[in-house]
Amino acid sequence: MSSNHSPAHGHAHDDGEDHHHGHDHDHSHLSDMDIRVRALQSLLEAKGYIDPNALDELIQLYEHEVGPQNGARVVAKAWTDPAYAERLFADATTAIAELGYTGRQGEHMVALKNTPDTHNMVVCTLCSCYPWPVLGLPPTWYKSAPYRAKAVADPRGVLADFGVSLPDETYIEVYDSTAEVRYLVVPMRPDGTEGWDEAALANLVTRDAMIGTGLPALPTSP
């Protein structure tokens, strides 16, 4: 595990609870976890419950293919196509499926519209619910205790952690994904992008802007 994990959500300590293997060589948490997952995987393969090729395919799909570029396309289309925006805010699941993004952890979608008055932020305080088809797998911070604890009470503090400041008069509305509904924030289209096409606009739509912990990138040139 890398060093950028927060202390509250990082390495397991050598507290004895996690070490059942009794190996006396390199006694690192990393190798311990590695051994545990290998043991489990070997058992499940030997017993015929998992197909190793399916595991590789899952990793290929979710590590390299499904990602926030999908959501960015949805947002950019909503920015340029008012009829699409209307469909998106009326029935996000269907409107997002029009672009081919469906399925696991995005079965029931709702799009949240940021306005000059209202900024939306999405969290899952209970676990890590996140709209996979449009944003991919969640970043580490989204799943971590600090974000899950703080977002529902102090979203401005969260924004400050991301270096983002909003006007005092902006209402900040938080959505806690406590059931199987998944939320996509549609940020405001940045000024200075008149006439840009969807592809150029999509490049401005950051992952964090679609969670509500960030804003779209500033336009430089299309």
Place this chain on the structure above:
Amino acid sequence: MKGPADLGGAHGFGPVRPDADNEKFHAPWERQAFAVTVAMGAAGFWTLDGSRFARETLPHTQYYTLGYYGIWLAALERLIADAGIYDGQPEPKRVLTKDDVRTAMAKGGPTDRDGPPPRFPIGARVRVDPQNPPTHTRAPAYVRGAVGTIVRHHGAHVFPDTNAHGGGENPAPLYTVRFAAADLWGPHTTAAAVHADLFEPYLSAA
């Protein structure tokens, strides 16, 4: 329940630390823990709700120190044990193959079901019933006892509180409930409102 996973409003975890990279996995074992967990979901020995319960009932010390995929792995080990797979050969519903992966993921597992119509109209004021069951629930502790407003209907969905424990899907109306942040946190909030998606059995008219 109110276990280590129920974090809304908790103090003491420090600031949010945005990732320095965009890596989805930070060690090879995390990839495998992810993929084995997703693949084993297809075998049908447990429900999504049951797997969440396995994670949220890990000891607090482990939940806060194992890291995300460490939690997944520890929960998976339990689920495998509970399914009798270490000692026996229970029949899986199916085995996910490489050719199935994209179709299965694109289909997902919708949780909407035919079920009772919603009792509360949009705009109704509802109180989340006080509760602290030792079993699985998706009513986070910070909304229990609080009064909010129904702002969205989602139809009937699988009820996690029973589905997690082999008690069946019992579809129940699902609502988005809007709480004024001050009704949850008094003066100690920078939010205007907090929304949670709550099932009808959690709610009473207020």
